[in-house]
Amino acid sequence: MDLYPLKFDPILKERLWGGTKLKEVLGKEITSDITGESWELSGVAGDVSLVANGELQGISLQELIEKYPEDLLGKSVVDRFGREFPILIKFIDAKQDLSIQLHPNDELAKKRHNSFGKTEMWYIMDADQDAELIVGFNKNVSKTQYSNSIEEDKLLDLLNYEKVKEGDTFFINTGKIHAIGAGVMLAEIQQTSDVTYRVFDFNRKDKNGNLRELHTNLALDAIDYERKEDFKVTYAQNEDTVNTMVSCPYFNTNFLNLTQPLELDIAQRDSFSIYMCVDGSATISNNFGKANLKKGQTVLIPAKSNNLHINTTNAKLLEVTI
Structure with missing residues (x-):
C-alpha cells in the first residue's frame, strides 16, 4: 500500500x-x-x-x-x-x-x-x-x-x-x-x-x-514531592532547520520555524512522524502523496516514507517521532 x-x-x-x-x-x-x-x-x-x-x-x-x-x-x-x-x-x-x-x-x-x-x-x-x-x-x-x-x-x-x-x-x-x-x-x-x-x-x-x-x-504514592526546575523547555527557534525541543523515552519533539520549502531525508528514521501545525500553513509530501496543513491541523507521515518535502513560506510545525 x-x-x-x-x-x-x-x-x-x-x-x-x-x-x-x-x-x-x-x-x-x-x-x-x-x-x-x-x-x-x-x-x-x-x-x-x-x-x-x-x-x-x-x-x-x-x-x-x-x-x-x-x-x-x-x-x-x-x-x-x-x-x-x-x-x-x-x-x-x-x-x-x-x-x-x-x-x-x-x-x-x-x-x-x-x-x-x-x-x-x-x-x-x-x-x-x-x-x-x-x-x-x-x-x-x-x-x-x-x-x-x-x-x-x-x-x-x-x-x-x-x-x-x-x-x-x-x-x-x-x-x-x-x-x-x-x-x-x-x-x-x-x-x-x-x-x-x-x-x-x-x-x-x-x-x-x-x-x-x-x-x-x-x-x-504517585506524586513527586520534590521541587524540581525540570519543566521549562529551552529550545532554539532557528529558521528553516530542525530545532530539538524534547527528547525522552516516549517521544522526541522538534520545532520547525519555516520561511521557505524544506527537504528532509527520513529513510533511516524507522518511526512514523507527526507534524502539528501551530502557525501558518504548509503542504507536506512523501513519496506517495501529499496533504495540506494549516494552523490547528495534524498529519501522520508513515514510517515507510523515504523523503519528505515541506512546501511553505510561513509555517511553525512541531515534529514528533518515537
Missing part, C-alpha cells in the same frame, strides 16, 4: 472547563461553548482516529496498524509497543482552570490500570494576558505536609505558578502535580494513556450539580 501523508478527523471533547477557541482560532467544527479538547491522533480504545483524506478515508488508525504495522509505525516502534499507537496528540482550550492533577508512572499505571503512564509536553499556542500554569510545588514538601494541605483546603499555597506566552514549552514528568490555567490554548503530546489522578477541582460542580471525583488516596 502506498501510504501517503494521513490526516484524521478530530475527536472533539466537551469539558467543564472548555471554551470556543478551538473553533475561533483553529477552525474546528464545534457547536458547543465548552469544547476543551481536540484529539488529533488517538489509538485510545473507544476514541480511535479515522482517516480524513485520500483513498483510506474512513479507515481507523487501528485498522491501518493491523494491516501495515511496520510500514506505518516503523519496525523499532512495533518491536517496542506492538500494535498499539504509543502517543496521543491533542489541542486543548482552557477557558477555565483545569483541575489540579498528576499522572502515575508506567510501573504504577500498569499495576493499577493495565495502562501506560502519562509523560507529556505542552506547547503554548495562545495565552490571555497574565494566563498561567501550575507546574510542581514551590518548595520540597513531605507526604504529610501535602496530606495536611488537602485536609485543610490549602493545597494552592504549596503550588508553583508559571506565567506563559505563545511559544513557551513545558515537559511534564509523571508524578508532577500540574494544571493548565484559564486562558491558555496549547498543543499536547503525551503517552497513550487516559489515567489521571485529580486532587483538587476548586470545588466546582458538573452540569448535574455534582462535585467531580477526586483521587486523593491513589495520588499519594
Whole structure:
C-alpha cells in the first residue's frame, strides 16, 4: 500500500472547563461553548482516529496498524509497543482552570490500570494576558505536609505558578502535580494513556450539580514531592532547520520555524512522524502523496516514507517521532 501523508478527523471533547477557541482560532467544527479538547491522533480504545483524506478515508488508525504495522509505525516502534499507537496528540482550550492533577508512572499505571503512564509536553499556542500554569510545588514538601494541605483546603499555597506566552514549552514528568490555567490554548503530546489522578477541582460542580471525583488516596504514592526546575523547555527557534525541543523515552519533539520549502531525508528514521501545525500553513509530501496543513491541523507521515518535502513560506510545525 502506498501510504501517503494521513490526516484524521478530530475527536472533539466537551469539558467543564472548555471554551470556543478551538473553533475561533483553529477552525474546528464545534457547536458547543465548552469544547476543551481536540484529539488529533488517538489509538485510545473507544476514541480511535479515522482517516480524513485520500483513498483510506474512513479507515481507523487501528485498522491501518493491523494491516501495515511496520510500514506505518516503523519496525523499532512495533518491536517496542506492538500494535498499539504509543502517543496521543491533542489541542486543548482552557477557558477555565483545569483541575489540579498528576499522572502515575508506567510501573504504577500498569499495576493499577493495565495502562501506560502519562509523560507529556505542552506547547503554548495562545495565552490571555497574565494566563498561567501550575507546574510542581514551590518548595520540597513531605507526604504529610501535602496530606495536611488537602485536609485543610490549602493545597494552592504549596503550588508553583508559571506565567506563559505563545511559544513557551513545558515537559511534564509523571508524578508532577500540574494544571493548565484559564486562558491558555496549547498543543499536547503525551503517552497513550487516559489515567489521571485529580486532587483538587476548586470545588466546582458538573452540569448535574455534582462535585467531580477526586483521587486523593491513589495520588499519594504517585506524586513527586520534590521541587524540581525540570519543566521549562529551552529550545532554539532557528529558521528553516530542525530545532530539538524534547527528547525522552516516549517521544522526541522538534520545532520547525519555516520561511521557505524544506527537504528532509527520513529513510533511516524507522518511526512514523507527526507534524502539528501551530502557525501558518504548509503542504507536506512523501513519496506517495501529499496533504495540506494549516494552523490547528495534524498529519501522520508513515514510517515507510523515504523523503519528505515541506512546501511553505510561513509555517511553525512541531515534529514528533518515537
